Amino acid sequence: MIDVVLPCLDEAEALPWVLARMPAGFRPLVVDNASTDGSAAVAAGHGARVVEAPDRGFGAACHAGLLAAATEIVCVMDADASLDPAELPRLAAALAGLEAAGGTGLALGRRRPTGRGAWPPHARLGNAVLARSLNRRAGTTLHDLGPMRAARREALLALGVRDRRFGYPLETVLRAARAGWRIGEIDVAYRPRTGVSKVTGTLGGTVRAVRDMRRVLAEASP
Template identity: 90%
Template sequence: MIDVVLPCLNEAEALPWVLTRMPDGFRPLVVDNASTDGSARVAADHGARVVPAPDRGFGAACHAGLAAAETEVVCVMDADASLDPAELPRLAAALAAIQAAGATGLVLGRRRPSGRGAWPPHARLGNAVLARSLNRRAGTRLHDLGPMRAARRDALLALGLRDRRFGYPLEMVLRAASAGWRIGEIDVAYRPRTGDSKVTGTLPGTVRAVRDMRRVLAEAGR
């Protein structure tokens, strides 16, 4: 069994599609980040375990889900139906291959847009700029700071991630690279999200995410 952490802020419209596509052997943990649209009820009605995370912030929700997870391997993915849970076994298999070679691993899903409007130009540009900065700082060769990920739970907790906002995904890669992890990347389809976007689908959201990630890069440099 693999726990899947789904940070969730007002995703009641998207959750049914996401949860009904969860593969066998993958258990959804919907981390309700103070939603006001009934997301927690929808998640529970579809058989998901609901983890409350009242303090708003993407990193806060991810950390709460990671702390609540119970399996050796965990996955993290967005709950907005932009990513298909059917892709998760491929990430888990890639992680297992890294572990079989005796290394600690982190596998990211490299987003490949599928459908009109799946990845707005401003969001794609911001992601590319951050990925290049990350690669220079961490010595990685990533193309995307993908929100679909797989790793060992205890190893992630041992990284001591501190960011509780949008810098969390970048900090995870920085600290994993610094710890000598093998970091892999596989292609996953990226669909137009369901419902209103709060981050990459809007210019202000993208600006906030880029600002948070740049702050993490700056702190790492110091």
């Protein structure tokens, strides 16, 4: 069994599709980040375990999910129906492949847009710039910051990631690379999200995310 951490802020409309697509062997753990649309009730009604993370922030929700997870390997993915849970077995297999030669692995889903409006140009540009900055600092060759990922729970917690906002995914990869983890990507479909986007669908959201991630990079510089 693998716990799947689903950070959630007002995703009541998307959750039924996401939870219905959860494959066998993967257990959804919805982290409700102070939603006001009844997301927690929807998640519970569709059989998911719900954990409350009252302090707003993507990183805060991810961290609360990791603390609540109970399996050796965990996955993390967005709960807005932009990513298909049916891809999770491939991601877990990629993690196993990375670790086959020994050491700790981090498997990331590289987003491949499918459908009009799946990944707005401003968001894609911001992601590309940040990925290049990360690669320069960490010695990685990544194309995406990977909103779908798989790793070992205890190892993730041991990284000591401090950011509790949008910089959390980037700091995780940066710390993992500096700790000598084997990091790899697989292609995953990236669909138009359900509902109103809080981040990539708006210019303001993208600016906030880029600002948080640039702060993480600046703090991590020698």
